[in-house]
Amino acid sequence: MKQIDLMKELHVPSDKKILMLVLDGLGGLPNKYGKTELEAARTPNMSKLCKDSICGLATPVATGITPGSGPGHLGLFGYDPLEYQIGRGVLEALGIGLSLTPKSLAARGNFCTLDPATGVITDRRAGRIATEKCAELVKKLKPITLEGANIVVEPVKDYRFALILEGDGLEEGLSETDPQKTGLKPLQVEPLHADAKKSAQLLNAWIEKAFAVLKDEKPANGCTLRGIAKDPGLPSYKQVYGLKACAIATYPMYKGLARLVGMDVLDAGETLASEVSTLKEFWAKYDFFFFHVKKTDSAGEDGNFDDKVKVIEETDALIPEIMALKPDVVLITGDHSTPSAMKSHSWHELPVLLHADNIRKDGTVEFGERACMAGGLGHIRHVDLMPLVMAHADKLTKYGA
Amino acid sequence: MKQIDLMKELHVPSDKKILMLVLDGLGGLPNKYGKTELEAARTPNMSKLCKDSICGLATPVATGITPGSGPGHLGLFGYDPLEYQIGRGVLEALGIGLSLTPKSLAARGNFCTLDPATGVITDRRAGRIATEKCAELVKKLKPITLEGANIVVEPVKDYRFALILEGDGLEEGLSETDPQKTGLKPLQVEPLHADAKKSAQLLNAWIEKAFAVLKDEKPANGCTLRGIAKDPGLPSYKQVYGLKACAIATYPMYKGLARLVGMDVLDAGETLASEVSTLKEFWAKYDFFFFHVKKTDSAGEDGNFDDKVKVIEETDALIPEIMALKPDVVLITGDHSTPSAMKSHSWHELPVLLHADNIRKDGTVEFGERACMAGGLGHIRHVDLMPLVMAHADKLTKYGA
Numbered sequence: 143m144k145q146i147d148l149m150k151e152l153h154v155p156s157d158k159k160i161l162m163l164v165l166d167g168l169g170g171l172p173n174k175y176g177k178t179e180l181e182a183a184r185t186p187n188m189s190k191l192c193k194d195s196i197c198g199l200a201t202p203v204a205t206g207i208t209p210g211s212g213p214g215h216l217g218l219f220g221y222d223p224l225e226y227q228i229g230r231g232v233l234e235a236l237g238i239g240l241s242l243t244p245k246s247l248a249a250r251g252n253f254c255t256l257d258p259a260t261g262v263i264t265d266r267r268a269g270r271i272a273t274e275k276c277a278e279l280v281k282k283l284k285p286i287t288l289e290g291a292n293i294v295v296e297p298v299k300d301y302r303f304a305l306i307l308e309g310d311g312l313e314e315g316l317s318e319t320d321p322q323k324t325g326l327k328p329l330q331v332e333p334l335h336a337d338a339k340k341s342a343q344l345l346n347a348w349i350e351k352a353f354a355v356l357k358d359e360k361p362a363n364g365c366t367l368r369g370i371a372k373d374p375g376l377p378s379y380k381q382v383y384g385l386k387a388c389a390i391a392t393y394p395m396y397k398g399l400a401r402l403v404g405m406d407v408l409d410a411g412e413t414l415a416s417e418v419s420t421l422k423e424f425w426a427k428y429d430f431f432f433f434h435v436k437k438t439d440s441a442g443e444d445g446n447f448d449d450k451v452k453v454i455e456e457t458d459a460l461i462p463e464i465m466a467l468k469p470d471v472v473l474i475t476g477d478h479s480t481p482s483a484m485k486s487h488s489w490h491e492l493p494v495l496l497h498a499d500n501i502r503k504d505g506t507v508e509f510g511e512r513a514c515m516a517g518g519l520g521h522i523r524h525v526d527l528m529p530l531v532m533a534h535a536d537k538l539t540k541y542g543a
Numbered sequence: 544m545k546q547i548d549l550m551k552e553l554h555v556p557s558d559k560k561i562l563m564l565v566l567d568g569l570g571g572l573p574n575k576y577g578k579t580e581l582e583a584a585r586t587p588n589m590s591k592l593c594k595d596s597i598c599g600l601a602t603p604v605a606t607g608i609t610p611g612s613g614p615g616h617l618g619l620f621g622y623d624p625l626e627y628q629i630g631r632g633v634l635e636a637l638g639i640g641l642s643l644t645p646k647s648l649a650a651r652g653n654f655c656t657l658d659p660a661t662g663v664i665t666d667r668r669a670g671r672i673a674t675e676k677c678a679e680l681v682k683k684l685k686p687i688t689l690e691g692a693n694i695v696v697e698p699v700k701d702y703r704f705a706l707i708l709e710g711d712g713l714e715e716g717l718s719e720t721d722p723q724k725t726g727l728k729p730l731q732v733e734p735l736h737a738d739a740k741k742s743a744q745l746l747n748a749w750i751e752k753a754f755a756v757l758k759d760e761k762p763a764n765g766c767t768l769r770g771i772a773k774d775p776g777l778p779s780y781k782q783v784y785g786l787k788a789c790a791i792a793t794y795p796m797y798k799g800l801a802r803l804v805g806m807d808v809l810d811a812g813e814t815l816a817s818e819v820s821t822l823k824e825f826w827a828k829y830d831f832f833f834f835h836v837k838k839t840d841s842a843g844e845d846g847n848f849d850d851k852v853k854v855i856e857e858t859d860a861l862i863p864e865i866m867a868l869k870p871d872v873v874l875i876t877g878d879h880s881t882p883s884a885m886k887s888h889s890w891h892e893l894p895v896l897l898h899a900d901n902i903r904k905d906g907t908v909e910f911g912e913r914a915c916m917a918g919g920l921g922h923i924r925h926v927d928l929m930p931l932v933m934a935h936a937d938k939l940t941k942y943g944a
Contacts, residue, residue: 171901171903172903172904176904178903199921203942204546204549204927204930205923205924205927205930205931206927206929206930206931206932206933206934206939207549207553207930207934207939207942208934208939208940208941208942209941209942209943210941210942210943210944211943211944212943212944213942213943223942223943224544224549225544227544227943228943228944229944230944233944369944481901483901484901486941487941488901488934489930489931489934489939490901490903511903512903512905512906512919515903515905515919515921516917520921520922521921521922521923
């Protein structure tokens, strides 16, 4: 029996509340003093929590695999990321609050700069134009129509926009048009199987019209489409876990991921403080809270060890306020590692802290990568965390007689 | 998505070099002083390497399963040994440099001694005749022809030879003819399904002709066929990992295994010293080196604790010369355990040492079974080692957006 089906079958109601605190890109690597970002950070509140917790190290997707944000979060949410795959276009669309139907096909669009004479791409991100400029260009693209599909096009951030076609017979399985380097022309959308032909034709027709509209713009006189995909139709948190779940996040991608599994996405403002206010405000209304901290990952991607330490410390400082709400089960981890030494996501395991009733305290005294190596959870997979959290919240009944 | 497919999709080039040092049958059990062979061995160089490594214990096939050399190595190479199975006949043929096509069926042959009066086997290995005698007998078998198949027969070592039939409609799924004990007659080859009937008929016809040829020989007046199989058609290291890989081994079986996954098999002589010379000579030409040490296993099989210790020490002594080549990723482990206390392969986990950039040093100070129990890799499966090694060599890109 698959884990998702097991959860569907075994979940039972309880009045316990679960908080999943995700510090994006939490895992790190040692600096020259031999400490990771988390180990170097002063985290007295997490350390205090450790004393009544069980810790371990978690693998997001599979050993050696570096996850993108999508697979990283799907694993945390208990959906095997090697089984459920989400196109970037879908994430981008959901992240800005667009809704998808089973007839929708979503793409991530990037404005780019084309050489007017040869048509080759000279800047794949059109000089990273401002979001305002992006919105202005998208406004010009909105009037484009196609026979056989409704079109939604909306700005996302900087040079990025979301494109959704909705109509009958639109299937995924389509190549991207970004040639991945400058000096080459944008590619055509190619169907990867016969069922996707209609989608390819429509997308290519849209691109042709868009290029005509953008022709005289500077610097964004072209665009590319990537990650063209449909909503994978994941079973919802309500169906799988019986949970009334919400997401508290500041960044579109993570709101989109939460929507994919049917969480309510709360308006949580832009800061850690506003996220905590949102948590407090809605504490009575939900039994599962996905609380997302973005800037650990951003600092890691920037290679800024100290900034990552700072974000961890800022998050730690909020723990007393969060714990005052008396969550029954608290899970603290990340969706993947982003060691500042690597300036990128990585495959390294994530430290995990589980605080709840009925745990076997493992004596971990500090929340850090090496301390967690010896933790009582051992080496655990991300997909196994939700069943564990559900069990500690008295929300799973016995399997078999 | 399966791991092999994930590797095919995610691998990217890098100029880093990977060395996989396999001490065959490395894992052991404690002697009366409480130390395993590896723990008893003086291995200052491996201990030194430990300080900049992460260690753990690896399971070759599955918990409690004792692997043969084939499954043991397939796991190390990243091919799930429960999914990919290789007949002994195939290994034997490839190990002596014979090539197989999709139309080939390969068997391992054993010369044996039959009682001339009753036809029962009196010695399943014909007194372990010398390789020269084996070659002489095989020469007499070469003229045998069959309608419907070409035949290749070649000596391997001692009483063992390889037989290959090549023709249309030859399928595997065939019983062996060795009754596994003396006092019984050799069995007929039986087809295990209808598609294998033709193969069974041809093999039985060949056996009849071979027995006629061998009739008056002493002591090898008969033979048995085992492990009759086709090349499983494994995807190559180039396809799966994008690696230019070579094998440095002294024993046919391991050369054969390496060929199965498309590694170049280098002429590495007969000794550890000649293997290291070969490694140096070809260092510039490959990016993956499978370096095989056979005699740890042979000593274990012989129940010779001290000899196994000695081979481990000899291998340790070569580490500085190997590290002078500056490999970017070094993995040291074995294909399975061969505790000298058991005089056989066993199911026990293998100590693993991974030395590379971007590791989380785990503080292991000695390379040994008990030290590795507390290592940062925890308990890992053999098939997960290649993805990890690939990640540390910067040869895997991100999974998902």
